[in-house]
Amino acid sequence: MSEIEVRTAEAAEFEAVGAVFGGAMMFEPTPDDLGRQLFEPERTLVATDDGRIVGTTRALTRDLSVPGAVVDAAHVTGVGVRATHRRRGVMSRLIGQQLRDVPEAIAVLWASEPAIYGRFGYAAAAWGTAYEVDLHRVGPPDGPIRPGELGELTVEEALKELPTLLRRAQEQRPGVSGRSELLWQKHLQDKPDDRGGRTARQILVHRDEAGSIDGYALWRGKMNWIPTGPANEVQVEELVAPDATAYRALWQHLLTMDLSAKLGYGYGAVDEPLLQLVRTPTALDRRVGESLWVRVTDVPQALQQRRYAVPVEVVLDVTDALIESNNGRFRLTADASSVSCERTDAAADLSLSVAELGAAYLGGRQLAEFAATGRVVEQTPGALGRATAAFGWPVAPVSVEIF
Numbered sequence: 001m002s003e004i005e006v007r008t009a010e011a012a013e014f015e016a017v018g019a020v021f022g023g024a025m026m027f028e029p030t031p032d033d034l035g036r037q038l039f040e041p042e043r044t045l046v047a048t049d050d051g052r053i054v055g056t057t058r059a060l061t062r063d064l065s066v067p068g069a070v071v072d073a074a075h076v077t078g079v080g081v082r083a084t085h086r087r088r089g090v091m092s093r094l095i096g097q098q099l100r101d102v103p104e105a106i107a108v109l110w111a112s113e114p115a116i117y118g119r120f121g122y123a124a125a126a127w128g129t130a131y132e133v134d135l136h137r138v139g140p141p142d143g144p145i146r147p148g149e150l151g152e153l154t155v156e157e158a159l160k161e162l163p164t165l166l167r168r169a170q171e172q173r174p175g176v177s178g179r180s181e182l183l184w185q186k187h188l189q190d191k192p193d194d195r196g197g198r199t200a201r202q203i204l205v206h207r208d209e210a211g212s213i214d215g216y217a218l219w220r221g222k223m224n225w226i227p228t229g230p231a232n233e234v235q236v237e238e239l240v241a242p243d244a245t246a247y248r249a250l251w252q253h254l255l256t257m258d259l260s261a262k263l264g265y266g267y268g269a270v271d272e273p274l275l276q277l278v279r280t281p282t283a284l285d286r287r288v289g290e291s292l293w294v295r296v297t298d299v300p301q302a303l304q305q306r307r308y309a310v311p312v313e314v315v316l317d318v319t320d321a322l323i324e325s326n327n328g329r330f331r332l333t334a335d336a337s338s339v340s341c342e343r344t345d346a347a348a349d350l351s352l353s354v355a356e357l358g359a360a361y362l363g364g365r366q367l368a369e370f371a372a373t374g375r376v377v378e379q380t381p382g383a384l385g386r387a388t389a390a391f392g393w394p395v396a397p398v399s400v401e402i403f
Contacts, residue, residue, distance in 0.1 A: 003049075004047050004048070004049055004054070004055075004085070004088065004089075004090055004093070005047065005048045005049075006045060006046070006047050006048075006093050006094060006097055007045070007046060007048065008041065008042060008044065008045060008046075009041040009042075009044035009045065009046045009056075010041055011039070011041045013041065013044075013046065013053065014035075014036050014039045014041075015029070016046075016053045017039075017044060017046060017053065017056045017058070017078065018032075018035070018078075020046075020053050020054065020055065020056045020080050020081075020082060021056055021078045021079070021080040022080075023080070023082060023083070024080030024081060024082070024083070025080060025112065030193070034182065034185055034186040034189060035186065037182055038060075038182055038183065038186060040058070040059070040060065040061060043058060043059040043060070043061065043074075043102075044056065044057070044058045044059075044078070045057050045058075045094050045097060045098055045101075047081070047085075047090045047093065047094055049085060054081060054082045054084070054085040054090060055080065055081040055082065055085065055090040055091060055094055056078055056079070056080055056094070057076065057078060057079045057080075057091075057094045057095060057098050058076070058077050058078035058079075059074040059075065059076055059077075059098060059102055059107070060074070060075035060076075060077060060403065061074075061075075062075045062177050062178055062179070062180075062183070062403075063170075063177070063178040064106070064108060064170075064174075064175070064176070064177050064178070065169075065170035065171070065173060065174050065175060065176045065178075066106075066174050066305070066306040066361065066362060067174050067306045067307050067308070067309070067362065067363045067393045068306060068307025068308075069305055069306055069307060070167075070170050070171070070178065071104075071105070071106070071305045071306070072103075072104045072105075073104050073106050073107065073108050073177075074098075074102040074104045074106070074107040074108070074297075075107075075108055075109070075177060075403050076098070076107050076108065076109040077109065077110075077403055079091065079094070079095070079109075081094075091116070092119075092120075095120050096120070096322055099120065099121070099295060099297055099322060099323060100297075100322070100323055102297055104297065104298075105296065105297060105298040105301035105302035105305060106294055106295065106296055106297060106302050106358075106361065107122075107294075107295040107297055108125075108177075108292055108293065108294050108295070109122065109292075109293050109295075110291065110292065110293070110399070110402045110403065111124075111290065111293050114290060114293075117293055117295075118355065120295065120322060121295050121296070121320060121321070121322055121323075121353070121354045121355050121358065122293045122294065122295040122355070122358060123293060123294060123295075123355040123356065123358040123359035124290035124291075124292075124293050124359065124365075125175075125292055125293060125294040125358055125359050125360070125361055125362045125364055125365060125397065126174075126175045126290075126291045126292040126362055126364050126396070126397040126398060126399055127270045127288050127289065127290060127291060127364065127396070128266070128267060128268065128269070128270075128288070128289060128290075128291035128398065128399065129268035129269065129270055129272055129286050129287070129288050130264075130265070130266045130267075130268070130286070130287045130288075130289070131263070131264065131265040131266075131268055131274070131284050131285065131286055131287075132262065132263075132264050132284075132285040132287075133255065133262065133263040133264070133265070133283060133284050133285070134261070134262065134283040134285070135234075135255060135256075135257070135260050135261055135262060135263055135283075136261055137280050137282075137283035138255055138278045138279070138280055138283040138284065139278055139279030139280045139283070140251070140252050140255040140256055140277060140278055140279070141248075141252065141277060141278075141279070148206055148207055148208050148209060148214075148245055148246065148249060149206070149207055150204060150205070150206055150207075150249060150250070150253055151204075151205055151207060152202060152203055152204060152205065153203040153205055153213075153216075154203070155188050155190070155203070157203075158188055158203045158216075159181070159184055159185065159188065161205070161213050161216075162184070162203075162213075162216055162240075163179065163181075163184060165213065165214070165215065165216060165240050165241075165242065166178065166179060166240055168242040169240045169242055169400075171242075172242055172395070173269070173395050173396075173397065173398055174362040174363055174364070174393060174395075174397035174398075175291075175292050175362050175364070175397030175398050175399045176398065176399065176400060177399065177400075177401065177403060187401070188201070188203075188218075195220065197222060198220035198221060198222045198233075198235060199220050199221045199222065200220070201218055201219070201220055201237070202218070202219050202220065202221075203216065203218060204216065204217045204218075204219060204250060204253065204254075205217075206241065206243075206245070206246035206249045206250055208243070208245070208246070214241070214242065214243040214245075214246040215239075215240065215241030215242070215243055215246025215247060215249070215250050216238075216239070216240055216241070216250075217236060217238065217239040217240075217241075217250045217254060218236070218237040218238040218239075219234060219235060219236045219237060219254060220234075220235045220237065221233065221234055221235070221257070221260070222235065224261070226261075230259040230260075230261075231259075231260075231261035231262070232257070232259045232260040232261065232262075233260065233261070233262045233263070233264070234254060234257050234260050234262070234263040234264070235263075235264045235265075236254060236263065236264065236265040238267065238400055238401065239251070239254075239265070239267075240400065247273065248277055251274060251277050252277070255277075255278070267291075267398065267399070267400045267401070268286075268398070269395070269396045269397070269398035270288060270364075270396045270398075271395060271396045272398075291398070291399045292362070292397065292399040293358075294358035294359070294361045294362060295354075295358050296326070296354050296357045296358050296361065297323060297326075298325070298326070299316075299318055299320075299326045299330055299341070299354065299357065300330055300341040300342065300343070301341075302357070302361065303330070303332050303339070303341040303357075304339050304340065304341045305339075306339075306361065307334070307339065308334040308339065308390040308391065309363070309389060309390055309391070309392050309393055309394070310386075310389050310390050311334060311335040311336070311390070312332065312333070312334050312386055312387060312389075312390035313331070313332070313333045313334075314331075314332050314349045314350060314383055314386065314387045314390075315329055315330070315331050315332075315344055315346050315347065315348050315349045315350075316329065316330050316332060316348065316349070316350050316351075316352065316357075316387075317329045317348035317350065317351040317352070317379070318330060318352060318353065318354055318357065319351075319352075319353045319354070320353065320354040323354070326354050328343055329343065329344050329345070329346065329348050330342065330343060330344065331343075331344040331346060334390065347379065347380075348379045348380075349378075349379055349380040349383035349387070350367070350376060350377065350378060350379060350380075350383050350384060350387055351376070351377040351379060352367070352370065352375065352376045352377070353375065355375075356370045356375050356376050360391045361391075362393070362397035363391060363392050363393025363396075363397060364393070364396050364397040366388045366391070366392060367384060367387050367388045367391055368384055368385070368388040371384055
């Protein structure tokens with residue numbers, strides 16, 4: 001058996017890296033100039049066999065909203081191994097080295113195969129809600145939403161206006177990834193071959209009384225006719241509206257599209273306010289599933305860079321099979337104005353692995369959830385309840401895109 005080498009990618013290997021990932025996911029990569037510009041070879045690892053790339057993983061440089069802050073987070077993507085090199089430890093070597101190398105205190109990903117990533121200390125930290133809405137039954141509220149008005153933007157206008165709104169959304173909810181100017185260009189790219197038979201993307205916005213944009217929705221339509229008449233489909237790709245009036249106005253517009261029978265939306269939070277805006281909630285067919293997975297790569301830094309719902313002082317005994325420096329006891333002390341997390345020799349209040357820390361990190365899952373199966377062990381009576389309250393957050397985390 002030939003020896004597999006793991007190394008950093010080279011700039012000229014963009015297509016080769018994409019081909020390996022495309023082969024693993026069973027799609028054919030297409031020419032992508034923006035993708036090439038966004039390629040970070042220094043943050044891409046490749047596994048080679050006799051000089052040929054057989055495995056890849058990439059870490060994108062982006063930020064992420066966490067409870068009370070926006071922090072740098074390694075956005076992991078492009079993980080794949082050629083079918084000819086499965087079951088040889090290639091992925092384990094790639095992911096292990098990547099997690100030990102990234103400078104950020106957390107790594108995040110969307111898991112195409114969830115069973116894989118738990119082995120490496122990742123845990124599902126955010127749940128997403130996908131909606132399929134029966135527009136004939138849903139019954140949105142009647143009456144005008146004014147003040148404010150709806151309009152549309154060109155891509156050029158959107159590139160100037162929308163980034164500020166996404167940043168405001170990050171300040172309101174954990175789990176939202178930021179975008180650079182180049183990422184925004186790629187996000188709004190609208191190649192006909194990528195539309196899946198739907199219309200060109202529409203960029204719908206709401207303006208407040210002063211004329212400022214305070215919410216937007218990206219959506220497409222698809223014509224459909226059934227024997228009884230038109231039954232068009234509306235697909236909402238992204239909706240960001242930090243302002244309540246804008247949120248309601250955008251959804252009322254989308255839920256009342258002429259000639260339409262069905263609406264789909266794949267990136268709702270588990271506490272999505274959409275339920276409050278309809279008269280018939282049962283017309284919203286909801287499907288909840290894992291979205292963002294979190295892996296803590298630096299325990300003290302990760303715990304210091306987020307905020308906590310209530311003051312807390314707790315000693316955590318953490319285990320990590322992959323990153324040795326994460327093992328040990330850490331004293332977390334937090335109040336409304338400061339957070340510290342330092343190594344300590346004091347007795348532990350809670351024992352857990354780095355996976356449970358990742359699961360609770362965005363405030364969407366409770367530490368107490370894992371006590372029921374012994375994955376979090378309370379060593380000091382009362383510590384579990386205090387820590388669970390502190391790690392929680394008033395709103396659920398949500399990720400508005402797959403990266």
